[in-house]
Structures are given as structure tokens and as C-alpha cells.
Amino acid sequence: MTRRHLGKKPFDMSARVPMQLGRESISSSTVAMSELIKNGYDADAESVLLEFYLRDKPALSTLVLRDDGNGMDIDTIYEHWLKIGTDFKSGIELSLNKQRVLTGAKGLGRLGLDRLSKKVILYTKKKGSSSVIQLIVDWRKYEGTNASISEIQHDIYEQDLPLSGKYGDIFTSKEESGTYMVLVGLKDNWTSEFVEDLKEELRLLISPYRKANDFSITLYRNINNTEYSTELIDAQELLKAASWEIKAKVDSSNRVTLNFKNNATQEEVRQLPTPWGNWISKQGDKPLFGPLEFEFHYMVKKKEFLSKVDMTHRNWERFMALNRGVRIYRDDFRVRPYGEPTGKGDWLDIGFRKSQSPGGIKQGGWRIGPSQIIGAVSISKTTNSILNDQANREGIVENEAYLQLRTFVLKVISAFETLATKSAQGDDETDLSQELEKVVKAKDSELEKAISEIKAFTKKTQKRKKKTPPAQLVNQKLRDLDRAKLAHQKALDEYYLHLNKERKKLESQKDTLSNLASLGVLTVSFGHEIRTHSALALTNAKLLTKIVRNAEKTGKKIDYEQLVGLTSRMVVGAEYVDTFSKLAINNIKPDKRLRNKICVPTVFRRIFSMMSATFNKMGITWEFKFIKIKEEDFNIRSFEIDWESIAINLITNSTWALENTPREHRKLEVVFERLGGTRLRLSFMDSGCGLEAGQEDTIFLPMHSRKVDMRGNSTGTGMGLAIIKGQVEEHMTSGTVFAKQYSDLGGAGFYIEALKDQ
Structure with a gap:
């Protein structure tokens, strides 16, 4: 079979391709404007000026965009500007003069x-x-044609x-440099609202947290x-209105x-x-994403802060609506859509986290x-x-490094939330019933003093004028007042008694709910094992x-060893389920809520013993040790249900911490010791991953959990260790709990x- 060579032809490109790239790949006019301003930044410009001449x-209408960057010569125009997707910046990390990290790389x-616009006249x-190079590009040439892109020609001139021009000086001296573009025939109707949107977009294009103040954008x-x-x-300037500033x-x-x-x-x-490995659990010894900075401001509408920036409440609300969220900036330029209030922009699920725990700042969680x-992650x-x-x-590739970055940011925010809550709560916890009693007694004291003064006065009056009817009348009223005071005091005593009974009742209910919560933690953590054992018993029974x-049907002899x-396997499975069931049921019995x-x-x-199957499955070994005390002498007056809950929560916490520990090194040790x-x-x-740095105190706070998924979202209840703290400090004599x-x-x-029960 023969073949005949017909020639060679390269791929060609339709003239419509630039139009499709420009109009379809760039999502909006504000994004297009951002891309042009980034080009000025990459060209070492110190200022970019946008001039709108609107009709x-x-x-x-016309838009003039000028920058004072490096500008271009004719070779750059030919070899790079007119080549779509050029690799001019590929392999070059820093700008020519200011050594800025380049923001663009794709040449689009x-x-x-x-x-x-329909037409652009570029001077550079x-x-x-x-001399000045002038390039004229009429985008309408690319519409409605089947021509090849190389067939579309653009006029290029040199001017002295x-x-x-029509809109003022373009270039006047040899010392000047930069690019000046006149966009003729704008395609959008740049209304006041549209321009305001652009202003807000540009306001966030350059990071408010940037170190070098060598780039500005001006709008006319x-x-x-x-x-x-x-x-x-x-x-x-607006960041001065923040209540808190956080830097990481x-x-x-x-x-x-x-x-x-x-x-x-x-x-x-x-x-x-x-060190990274000590600061966060189960994320390796070093971050995948590299060095970076994260800064955010906690913004609440308070008069004393608004006065710093001369802002009205209405403008504050508008500013926050436009600027809220945590944005990402690469080399001081914003990466979209991170930080936008809805959809993918809320990349940290700030709104969802708040909806899951809507309480005020003084409440736990x-x-x-x-x-x-308002915040920013600064990367390079x-x-x-x-x-x-x-x-x-339209965003960063969601690889493992990105997910770890998200986890890092959420952990910093969580640390702030804990600190802000403690600051708002103050050091003192107020018992409302006790405060009410103090107020009433203070008022009673004032009343007693007033009665005594009146009595003294009337006695003096009676000595001077024994038959004065007004004095007798006052004495009668005082006796009535005394009787009323006694009745009032009796009613108050009954009220205090009832209040204390209600308080004890609520404390008992709280304790019961705490233990039920511990059972819930156990059920969630070991429910799979329970199901496995019940399935084991059921399968063997069938x-x-x-x-x-x-x-019975065949008359075949039964293998009793098999039976x-x-x-035996049925018994093992049933015993496991039975043990768990007894623990669950006994936890809510009244006798378990008696201090013994x-x-x-x-x-x-x-x-x-109940957890032995789980320990065997995970390869966990455990040991009890006794120092200066015998096992039978380690007695504490407390609730038995509390110690069951404490054991359950500590085991649950440790099995999670041991997941990444090599199987042969998974150990638990409980030491019972007499201190003196x-x-x-x-x-x-x-022998697990240990606590994260600084968590020794915060880990006992309600709703505080270090268990997170690969996206940094909390997966723990945050209640286990908080329950332990309450049980130890409230139910045991001189009880304390701490962590290392x-x-x-x-x-x-x-x-x-705690103290030993004698």
C-alpha cells in the first residue's frame, strides 16, 4: 500500500480566538481592569491612574489608563505584547527594577x-x-470573520x-516612562453604582496589610x-476601627x-x-504550604472605634458588607474569590461556623x-x-497544601475566639441568686436603719411632749412596719430556701446530662465495635x-467442637454488648448519683476491660501503676458515675491521639499516687501526638476541640474534657485537674x- 506526501501545515488559529479568550475567560469588567493594573505593577509602576470620561x-465613553512603569520598546511590542500567551514572564520571578514578585504568567x-472596549490606542x-510607540488595536476586526489570526493587522507608529492628546499630556520628556492606554467605545455602562463596585474591587486588589507603600491606584x-x-x-486607614488585631x-x-x-x-x-509540629496536631513536622503571614481584625460596631476613622454607622455597615471575610493575597495582589461573602468566597465557612454556635461572646463556644x-493571608x-x-x-488549586493552609487559618481564628471569650467573661463568675440576696439584704439594712432613727426621734419627742398625738401615731405606724418587716423576712427566707432547692435540682440535672453526654461520646467513638460484636453474635447464632x-433433616452427626x-463467639459478642448496655443503663440510675x-x-x-476489644484491635497496651499507695486504698468520696465518665472521656481522647503513632508504640498508662x-x-x-502548644488550659473549655478533618473543620464535640473539669472541681473535695x-x-x-476519703 502506497502513500503520497501532500505537504506540511501547522495548526492555525481563528481570529475569533482572542475575542473568546478576552470575553469568556475573564469573568467580568472589574476582573479585566484588575488584570491591566497587575500589568502595571509587574512593570514597576508606582502609580496607576484611571480616568473615566463618561457620556x-x-x-x-472613554477610559484612560496610565502607569509610570518601565514601558516597552518596539521589540517588546513585536515579540511579547502582540504574542498571545507569551512566556515573557515564565521563569522570571522578580520585576526588573523594584524586584517585585511578578503576578502574571499566562500572557492573557x-x-x-x-x-x-471596542478599540484601544496604546502609547508606551x-x-x-x-520617541513614543503607538499601537492601535480595533477589536471589531476579529468579529464575523473566518480569517486566520495572523491575517489581522494592527497599525504601529513612532511619535516624537x-x-x-485629547485628554492631556501623554509623554513630555525623555526621563518619563510607562504605558498610556485610551480605551475608546466602552462596552459597559459605567454608572455610579458600577464605578463604586470597581472602587471597592480595587480597594481590595492591593492588600491593606502590604509592607511597602510603593504602589497606588487613583481614580478620576x-x-x-x-x-x-x-x-x-x-x-x-479603616482598619483602625478594629476592636482586636491578630497577627500570625x-x-x-x-x-x-x-x-x-x-x-x-x-x-x-x-x-x-x-515549632509547627508542637503547635498543631497530626499535620507533620513542617507545613506543606511554606512560610506566610495571616492577619485579621475583629470589627464590631462601637462608637469609640468608629470615631477613629470618622465613619458613620451606615457607612460602617456598608464597608463591612463589601469588605468582610478573609482574603488571600499573592505578593500583595488579591486572589479571587476568597473573602467574598457568599458561595466559594466564604472558603473558611465562617457563616456556617457561626450558625452552628450562634451564642454571644460571653458564652462558651x-x-x-x-x-x-476582615483579614488577609499573604502568600508569595x-x-x-x-x-x-x-x-x-478563579481560585487556588485545592491540593493538600491548600487544605492545610485552611486548617492553619481556622486554628488561629479559634485561638482568638477562645481568648476573646475569656476577656469578655472576665475573671469573676457571678451567682445570680447570691447577688439578689445581697441586694435584698442591703435594702433591708437601710430599712432597719431608717426605722431605728424614727424610733429614736419619736422617743425624744414623747419625753418632751408626752401627750403629743402625732408621736403616738408614728409609734403605731412603726409597730405596723415592724410586723410587716417580719412577714417580709419570713417570705424572703422561704424564697431563699426554694431558690437553693431549685439550684441544687438544676445542678443534679446538669450532672446527669453531663454523664449522658459522656455516654454519647462513647457511643459515637465505639459504636462501630458494638455493631461488630452484635453482628458477630447474630451471624454465629444463625x-x-x-x-x-x-x-435434624439429614441425620448427620453434629460436630460438637464446631458448636x-x-x-463461644456468640458469648463474646453478647458479653461486649451486655457490658456496654449495663454501663449505659446504670449511668442514669439514682444510686449512681449519690456521693460515696x-x-x-x-x-x-x-x-x-470493657474497652479491651478496641485496645486489641488498635494494638494499644495499657498498664496501671501504684506509687506510695495500695490499690484498695485509693478511695475518693465522689460519684461513681463521674469516674466512669472521666475514664470514658480520657480513653476516647487518647485513642484519637494514638491514631498516627506506630502500632508497636501505642501505650496507655494510669498512675495512682499518694502525693503526701x-x-x-x-x-x-x-504515647500519642501530645497537646498543641498553649492548649494546656484552653482544652478544658466547653466547645473547644482539637479534632479536625483535612479541611480544618472541627469534628469533635468539645465537651469531653470540659465535663471532666466540672466533675472534678465541683464534686470532689479540693479537686483539681490539669494537663501537660x-x-x-x-x-x-x-x-x-483530690483528697483521700478516710
């Missing part, structure tokens, strides 16, 4: 011009040049200095020959530094540089709301290259029934101290 019809930004000049409007004042786009940093040595500043009290809380936070193209953009520039019936094996002399090691042995005199200590230690980041076993350590 009633968009086709008659200039196609945003087609999104904005490099420093020292005595000085050069001026002329509407139907009416001039408006020039506006500098800047958001940094991951440095190049993989250490985490935190700083929390309360602007109301001027107090600061600082966390010294802490408080979560910051989406309209209360050079040090965070793994956090690269999607092809359509198999036993089948064997017996087959033997023993089946029944409890041998704590006995309770722990029972719970550990009647002081006893129970130490519960594991690392114990003698290598993982976390939890320590409970």
Missing part, C-alpha cells in the same frame, strides 16, 4: 482590553527614549516628544463634562508566632515562636461572625509555589441454627488531684 451612551491579561515609552471621573474630585483607593506568622524555620492585641484595653498576648472579620509566588492558581484564575436443622466454637467512698482503680479496671498526707493524684498518660503537653510516656498527660 450617556457607553459607545461614546491584555486581552481584558477586549472585554472593556522607555526611560531615556526620545512632547506628545499630548468626568461625567458629561462634570468633573469629580480625584480619589485615592486605600483601605488601610509561619517563618522559614517552620515556627509559628501569634500576637493578639485588644485595642480597647491595649493589652497584648503573644505566643513565642513554636462563641464563634466570630462573617460580618465581624516564590515561597508558596505549591499554592498555584487554577487555569481560569449458623448454629442452620447446623442443627441440617442435622462450641460458634457458641469510691475505689477509683476498680472503676478504671472495669472501663478498661491525704492528697491523691491520678495521672493518665498516652507531653507526659513521661511521650504523649499528652492529664492529672486529677
